[in-house]
Amino acid sequence: MNSTWFYYMFFAAILLFAGIYCLLTMRNLIKLFIGIEVVSKAVSLTLIGTGLAKDNLLAAQALLITYIVIEVSLVATALALIINIYRKTQHLDIRQLAKLKG
Amino acid sequence: MVLQTALLIGLVVFSVLAILLKDLLKAAISLAAASLLLGIIFFRMNAPYAGVFEISVVAGLITVLFMLTIALTKGESAAESKVASIAFPAFFVAFIIIDALIMRKLIQKIPALQGPAESGTFGQVLWNARTLDLVGQIAVIFAGVFAVLALFRKRNGKDE
Numbered sequence: 001m002n003s004t005w006f007y008y009m010f011f012a013a014i015l016l017f018a019g020i021y022c023l024l025t026m027r028n029l030i031k032l033f034i035g036i037e038v039v040s041k042a043v044s045l046t047l048i049g050t051g052l053a054k055d056n057l058l059a060a061q062a063l064l065i066t067y068i069v070i071e072v073s074l075v076a077t078a079l080a081l082i083i084n085i086y087r088k089t090q091h092l093d094i095r096q097l098a099k100l101k102g
Numbered sequence: 103m104v105l106q107t108a109l110l111i112g113l114v115v116f117s118v119l120a121i122l123l124k125d126l127l128k129a130a131i132s133l134a135a136a137s138l139l140l141g142i143i144f145f146r147m148n149a150p151y152a153g154v155f156e157i158s159v160v161a162g163l164i165t166v167l168f169m170l171t172i173a174l175t176k177g178e179s180a181a182e183s184k185v186a187s188i189a190f191p192a193f194f195v196a197f198i199i200i201d202a203l204i205m206r207k208l209i210q211k212i213p214a215l216q217g218p219a220e221s222g223t224f225g226q227v228l229w230n231a232r233t234l235d236l237v238g239q240i241a242v243i244f245a246g247v248f249a250v251l252a253l254f255r256k257r258n259g260k261d262e
Contacts, residue, residue: 006205011110013205015117017197022121025186030126030171037133037164038117041140044156045113052147058220058227061152062235065228068155069239073246075164079171080253086175093181 008049015042029082029092033075040071106146113139118194122187130168137161151224 015038022035044064051060086092116136123129141157144150220227228236 003209006209010201010205011114013201014114014198017201018114018118018121018194021186021190021193025183025190026121027182028126030168030175031121031129031182034120034129034133034168038121038136041113041117041136044140044152045143048144048147048149048152051149056220057147057149058222058224059231061149061224062228062232064149064152065155066232066235066239068159070242072159072163073242073249075167076246077249077253079167080250082171083174084253092175 005049005053008045008053012042012045012049015039015045027094029085029094032094033078033082036078037075040067043067106143109139109143109146112136113143122190124182126172127169130165130172133168134161134165137165 019035019037019039019042022038023032026032026035044067047060047064047067048057051057082092085097089096113136116132116139120129120132120136123132137156137160141153141161144153144156222230
């Protein structure tokens with residue numbers, strides 16, 4: 001049972017690393033958001049992996065559904081923000097956004 | 103176990119492709135493929151409700167939202183740092199080795215926490231034990247809808 005948990009944690013940690021690397025190094029706003037999505041996949045895998053290892057799959061699934069609903073709201077809002085930023089500045093480079101003032 | 107490992111490796115590969123591919127549309131499709139694989143993994147882990155939500159909402163709806171955004175921003179892509187892309191494989195392999203070593207060390211050290219085995223159906227757990235979560239979900243959905251409406255509202259002359 002314990003080894004099952006570490007098996008899923010191993011892959012979740014790899015996904016988390018890839019997502020955080022993307023967040024730290026990429027400059028495109030949409031690419032940054034893809035990084036957040038990859039991190040969220042790691043979180044989903046952690047939730048269900050822990051539920052499976054601790055024999056609490058039903059509660060883990062209920063939590064995951066809540067998490068997915070929050071994720072969708074986040075994605076919709078953030079992508080709307082990205083579109084608005086693009087309409088205002090005509091690019092998606094975060095280095096250009098640093099020049100905004102006021 | 104072999105198939106599960108292959109699926110998990112596929113999930114990691116598609117996620118990495120989503121990060122590294124320069125074409126945003128291909129990156130979004132890679133992300134959808136990763137979500138699909140994660141959904142299949144959930145089905146194989148005996149969590150069908152999680153799998154259904156992952157495939158329908160994350161692989162379906164979020165991919166559509168991504169593609170819509172890419173279309174509306176005309177696939178504009180910023181010049182990414184070349185050093186970051188070149189250094190990624192080295193960092194990635196180093197992290198996998200460290201991850202494997204740490205997990206191997208921890209596997210004998212940390213005892214498994216034993217919780218009480220749960221009973222009932224998924225519906226009972228969701229509607230009885232996690233009722234407050236559902237209220238929170240409704241609030242979050244409304245917050246998302248109002249945020250999108252506010253961001254896309256027609257501006258009057260003063261705002262421009």
